[in-house]
Amino acid sequence: xxxxxxxxxxxxxxxxxxxxxxxxRSYFREGGKRREAKIIAIQKNAVDVETIVTNSEVExxxxxxxxxxEHRPRYNVLMKDDKTFPYICITKELLPRIFITxxxxxxxxxxxxxxxxxxxLREMMKIVxxxxxxxxxxxxxxxxxxxxxxxxxxxxxxIKKCDGPCENLISPAEYAEMLTRLRKFLNGDSKPVVQxxxxxxxxxxxxxxxxxxxxxxxxxxxxxxxxxKQQVELLDNRDRDVIALSRTTSDERRMxxxxxxxxxEISNTQHSTFNTQHSTFNTQHSTFNTQHSTxxxQHSTFNTRESACITxxxxxxxxxxxxxxxxxxxxxxxxxxxxxxxxxxxFYLESDLIxxxxxxxxxxxxxxxxxxxxxxxxxxxxx
Numbered sequence: 001x002x003x004x005x006x007x008x009x010x011x012x013x014x015x016x017x018x019x020x021x022x023x024x025r026s027y028f029r030e031g032g033k034r035r036e037a038k039i040i041a042i043q044k045n046a047v048d049v050e051t052i053v054t055n056s057e058v059e060x061x062x063x064x065x066x067x068x069x070e071h072r073p074r075y076n077v078l079m080k081d082d083k084t085f086p087y088i089c090i091t092k093e094l095l096p097r098i099f100i101t102x103x104x105x106x107x108x109x110x111x112x113x114x115x116x117x118x119x120x121l122r123e124m125m126k127i128v129x130x131x132x133x134x135x136x137x138x139x140x141x142x143x144x145x146x147x148x149x150x151x152x153x154x155x156x157x158x159i160k161k162c163d164g165p166c167e168n169l170i171s172p173a174e175y176a177e178m179l180t181r182l183r184k185f186l187n188g189d190s191k192p193v194v195q196x197x198x199x200x201x202x203x204x205x206x207x208x209x210x211x212x213x214x215x216x217x218x219x220x221x222x223x224x225x226x227x228x229k230q231q232v233e234l235l236d237n238r239d240r241d242v243i244a245l246s247r248t249t250s251d252e253r254r255m256x257x258x259x260x261x262x263x264x265e266i267s268n269t270q271h272s273t274f275n276t277q278h279s280t281f282n283t284q285h286s287t288f289n290t291q292h293s294t295x296x297x298q299h300s301t302f303n304t305r306e307s308a309c310i311t312x313x314x315x316x317x318x319x320x321x322x323x324x325x326x327x328x329x330x331x332x333x334x335x336x337x338x339x340x341x342x343x344x345x346x347f348y349l350e351s352d353l354i355x356x357x358x359x360x361x362x363x364x365x366x367x368x369x370x371x372x373x374x375x376x377x378x379x380x381x382x383x
Contacts, residue, residue, distance in 0.1 A: 001052035001060055003067065004075075006045045011071040013042055016060045020051055038075050038333045057369045058376065065345035077334055077342035079326050085114035086121055087350070088186060094141045095165050095175055098134050098182065100125060104350045112186045112353050116324040124186075127226050131193065131219045132182050133163045141166065160215060187353065188239070188316020190223045197223065237318040240357035243343070245336055247308045306332045310343050314353065341365040344374075354378040 002020055004013040017023035027042055054060040068076050089101045092108035100121065104111060115121040128134075139151055149167050156162035163170040181192050201216035308328040314321040326347070331339050341364035348354055354374055364370055374382040 001054060001063055001067070003050040003052075003071075004042055004046040004073075005048040005050065007047050009048075011067070011073050012045055013073050013075040014064055014067045014071065016057075016064050018057075024049060042075055057366075058373045061345060061366065061369050061373050062349075065349045068342075069346060069349060077328055077331055077339055079328060079343065079346055085116060086118055087111040087113035087115070088121070088125070090179065090183070094143070094146075094172060095135060096179055097136065097138075098128065098132075099136075110183070110352045111350050113351055114324070114347065115322060116326060117322065120322060124226070127222050128182065128185070129161065131185075131197075131223050132178060133161060134178070134182065135162050135165060137166075139166065143172075146172070185223070188314075188319060188321040190226070193223045194220055238357060239316050239355040240359055241355050242313040242315065242359045243340065244311050244361055245308060245340060245343075246311075247306055247331065247336075249306050305330055306334075308339055310340075312347075314355070316355070335365070336362040337365040341367075341370060344370055348374060348377070354382060356381065357383055 001014070001016050002024055003011050006012050015023070027039055027046075052063065054063055068078070072078055086100050086102050087104070088111070089099055090110040090112075091097045092110075101111075113121075129136075136156060137154060141151070145151060146166070146168055151166040153164050153167055153169075154162070157164045157169075163175075165172070165175050181196060184190075185193050197216045197220045201213050201220065204210070204213040204216060308331045310326045310328065312324045312326070314324070326343065328339065328343070334342075340360055340362055344358070344364055354377060358374075371382055
């Protein structure tokens with residue numbers, strides 16, 4: 001790993017290479033082939049380089065994406081506003097909670113996302129809160145607290161939004177089973193949820209608890225309809241992400257008096273003296289002298305900057321789970337394979353929503369190591 005820093009000590013580029021010496025030298029070699037705008041800018045601004053040795057290429061890939069997310073270097077491919085993308089978090093504790101968050105904490109919690117469409121995420125959470133009776137309080141429970149019933153039932157229990165695990169009205173094991181169904185639901189599999197609710201509805205009806213039976217019936221309909229309303233469905237029932245990349249070039253006019261524009265002053269314009277000689281007609285010689293003039297020309301420079309848009313379709317069980325759109329503001333001089341590699345590394349870094357299959361229009365750079373990393377993270381094969 002290598003990190004370029006500017007004169008203020010700020011990281012401006014993060015990269016990785018098997019042979020660091022050759023890679024770093026290539027940035028500053030005269031007449032080298034790496035002459036795109038990004039390399040020229042790094043040559044101009046870099047004053048220090050820091051190196052980190054890792055044990056494997058996969059470890060280097062993970063570290064690279066962590067450093068990019070932490071430092072947001074100017075000359076790396078960055079997702080626009082990626083720090084503000086929301087996730088669904090399931091906490092790691094005796095009785096886990098679920099909530100929307102924009103902050104990732106390394107405490108063992110599970111994060112589903114990121115979601116670029118906040119409205120669709122809120123709609124999903126409304127369904128989750130109505131179908132799954134996950135507690136919403138911030139109380140930290142221990143087995144001792146549950147045994148002694150130190151925490152009393154709150155309003156959520158009385159309005160059927162919680163099953164009362166604080167007073168052991170539902171055991172930690174049963175609560176954990178509900179969380180398992182919830183995780184499957186967030187991954188696009190609603191069948192276990194529907195099957196469980198159908199059993200509960202039948203049991204409530206047999207015991208003449210018709211209000212509860214009606215509530216289970218409504219939950220079944222909500223769970224079914226949430227994914228049924230999606231218009232895209234494939235017959236192979238696979239879990240996959242489909243990623244498409246589109247690039248665009250924008251001409252940005254920048255004026256250079258302090259804000260990036262250049263002002264050229266052309267002075268001492270060359271004098272032209274035209275001496276017309278009279279030959280046949282004995283005409284008087286005349287001399288035309290062009291007076292000196294100083295011209296101040298406001299010059300506009302046009303800097304071409306490339307941006308990219310990536311659209312991802314999350315398909316689970318063949319059904320569309322969500323569509324995410326991410327803007328990459330500056331990809332000038334970057335190949336499609338490099339852009340897709342950077343996107344996948346940053347997008348899946350904190351997510352637990354990793355499918356069995358990822359379809360891309362161009363093979364990402366360093367695809368084999370990317371595949372190994374995602375396989376380790378998912379704890380199952382990714383292709």
